[in-house]
Amino acid sequence: MSEFLMFLTNGLVMGGINAISALGVSLVVGIMRVINFAHGEMYIFGGYLSYQLAVGAGIPPVLSMLCSVAAVFLGGLAIEKWLIRPTYGDEMYSLIITFILSIILQNAALLIFGPYPVKPPSLVFGATNIFGLFHYGNQRLLSLALAAGIIGAIMYLVRRTWFGKSVRAISQDREMAAMLGVDHLKVNMISFGLGCALAASAGAIIAPIFPVTPSGSGAVSLTAFVVVVLGGMGSLKGCIAGGVILGVLENLGAAYISTDYRHIFGFIILIGVLVLRPWGLFGKRI
């Protein structure tokens, strides 16, 4: 029983991280109909920058995390302006551009940061004995809390602010939104930057637990895509549910079915959902 709870908690932590990373993808898909293949690279850059700032420049860990996320946000704005904007309305074109971009950034990361995985300092140490059932790493518990906090912040942003209203207006009816004077260029740009920043924050949070490597970016993107499809493209609620479901399923699947096939569960879900229910759990029916 304690084992099962342990797997479950593990799934929950991974699920939280999955969710914030996927929120970034979902936000961009919902508004711009663009899948950012370079999402995983943003995650990697988030982790690396926070490491560089904390260890290289000696900035306190929390501040370095915030700075790295901000830097990636600015990078995202630039990418949107120079590369994504010319592709509006052409899904194929944007897929190709972001796919190429992901290869470039991945190799650039390899050159700039080197092949060695890096691990920013942990914020907390040791492990907690949970209800006397099992030991659990404190940094992991903290990550779960941080993920929950970010999810909350994003929900607030989308539900209660000017930005959120514009986002919802655009994702519901683009022309209508334009007529009502929503500046979709600005909203697109901010959304894309925010999408990248969410990936970076997932990377910065998880890096002290699973150090980041440039070669790991592909898996991050793929996981985020699976979550987004599962939850329903453009649905933020779906991302959270999808992230947690995937996290738990992968961990339970690895525990009780096969460790080797841990990552296949996600892709089977992906194809299953695309075939049976392409709008996902919470998406709008097409």
Place this chain on the structure above:
Amino acid sequence: MRKLVGVLLGFLVLVWASDPWAADTIKIGVVGPRTGPAAATGKAFEEGIALALDHINASGGVLGKQVEVVFEDTGGVPEKAASGFEKLVTRDQVPIVVGESHSSSALAEIEVANRYKVPFIICEAWHDDITKKNYKWVFRAGPANSGVVDFYIAPFVKDMGFKKVAIVRENSDWGVGIAERTEYNLTKMNIPFVTLKVEREAKDFYTELTKLKAENPEIILAYIYGTGLHFFLAQAHEVGLAPKALVLDGAGPPSLWESFWKNVGDAGELELFISSMHQDVHLTPTSRKFWDDYKKKFGKDPSDYKTRSIYNVLLIAADAINRAKSTNNEAIVDALEKTELEVTTGVVKFGLNPGSYEYHQWMPPMLVVQWQNKKQVVVYPKEAATGVLVRAK
């Protein structure tokens, strides 16, 4: 259409004009991963190559010419390794190739070596089959899985009286091979064990570790290469499995990488690893020289023992060409079979009886080292030990 013809003709002319000129240096090919998950090995190799070239060229080079190394990247991918090896042979026309640290890549490369009849000395790919295939052109001056397990890991487990063993292995040729050999030995010695498979680039081992914890092992033989080992170790501590169960890194270098302590924190204490190098254990004068030269050139102590392995095989190759008095392949193989050269890990002499993995194989002595207060203490074998094994209270 005319433009297509023009483009094609242009290519042909370019290609034709770029054939290699006769060089006044002797080229030796090196294969190893410079990119991909084990790119750290490529860096270690580069250092070893630089030192070996300094050493060889300072003492007159080979056949009166300076030696040059062409280092072909394998990316740790067998397919790339085979085609890289082929390029060394057909494009750079090297008379001999050395190196490699992935068994899967090496197994692909020996086929090419055999096809083109090019001598190939492997330093750090441990799978038995590499020499067990008994190819005339293939040599190995480095550990073989069976040797490492039969003479070091299994006796270590037995002599230290571990009663329950866990084997954790990645899915690579090295991981599969060394785990099978370990299972064979443990069965023979009647020591109970469990085996777990993990992915080569996995990062989260909580599931595996929780399963393991239920088995209550006293020692975990971790056959995971690369930083995966770091995550494994750190997480083994987090779930409370280690250090009650000691973890033994069955490869070695990952426990010595600069990133090790950053990644594992206090969990590194009491970890064990296999190594062929220790700062206080110098089996030959060449070992001393290597250590001193390294410190002079790079301003730090060598850490990854693969730096020294590539250094050794380059010395062996240069020596063989010198004795063969030519770059003819048959002559080099002849000379290699008669090798009796002191390198950093002992005096190299290749096995000559066909039929087993010991053919064309020379195994350097290995050590089992333990991190004690961030110091490397050799705990096995007894004759080389600089301290005793410490267990967790």
Place this chain on the structure above:
Amino acid sequence: MKRAGLAGVFLIAILVPFFLNQYWLHVAIISLFYVMMASSWNLIAGYTGQVSFAHAAFAGVGAYTSGMLALYGGVHPALGIIAGTLLAGVLGLGLGGLCIRMGGIYLSLTTLGFSEILRIIITNEEQWTRGTMGLQIPGVFSVYSKTHYYFLFLAVTLAFLVLMRRLLNSDTGLAFRAVLNDELAASTSGIDTVRVRLMAFTSSSAMAGLAGGLYGHYLMLITPDIPSLGQMFLVLAMAVIGGMGSFAGPIIGAIALEFLSEYIRIYGEYHLLLFGLVALVIARFAPSGMVGLWEKIWRRR
């Protein structure tokens, strides 16, 4: 004039083995493989506007089917390659059937998922595929000869291109382009867009299977690197740089990039970065690729 040009290309291609040493012959053979891959990917991406990420995966299907039949069943590689081509086609039909209706992002993600599932299965079914360790398989010829392989690849590539050309000039080919240019108009004028796309997807997948089968038997070593996303990127970059949606584009892109990659080999680590940057600049500023640029310059004169 056009005929004379074609004959010229053909003559040069035939003469190639007499000019090149073993090394460059190897490069030529690999470029022919990429010509097949990039051209057939262009069939689905360039002509019907659907970005499939499963193209390398289908090459993997061809390579593993044929390789394993030869290794475990003693089947002659010639038959094995045909079997691999058929299986890739059937899987393409199945996968296409699942996602072609939705197209766009959905198709891209489904093909991506398929490609990853295939890679994970190959990696984990070690007892059959030997996973990342790679499977040694027999070659097509009993005596290893690069010249033989070159002519085999050349013959297949030419047959392949002729077939593709015919397909594109047929009614079906016109339907492809009609679907690309204006889906709505195409469907109102009586073209079954789903069927047309499905046909393009299936034939493109089968062609990838064929190319992969040949490639495996040439290398005599198959690994999960054949159906990898890295390989997929190379094929995509070749088509984009050469010019998507044009017949000659992917051919030129494939040959140019493969030979270029040999020249910049000394900068091994920068090689993918450089390709990526070139591809990005071209995709951003000259979406019709080298062929498009060439035509522009030509016309301006």
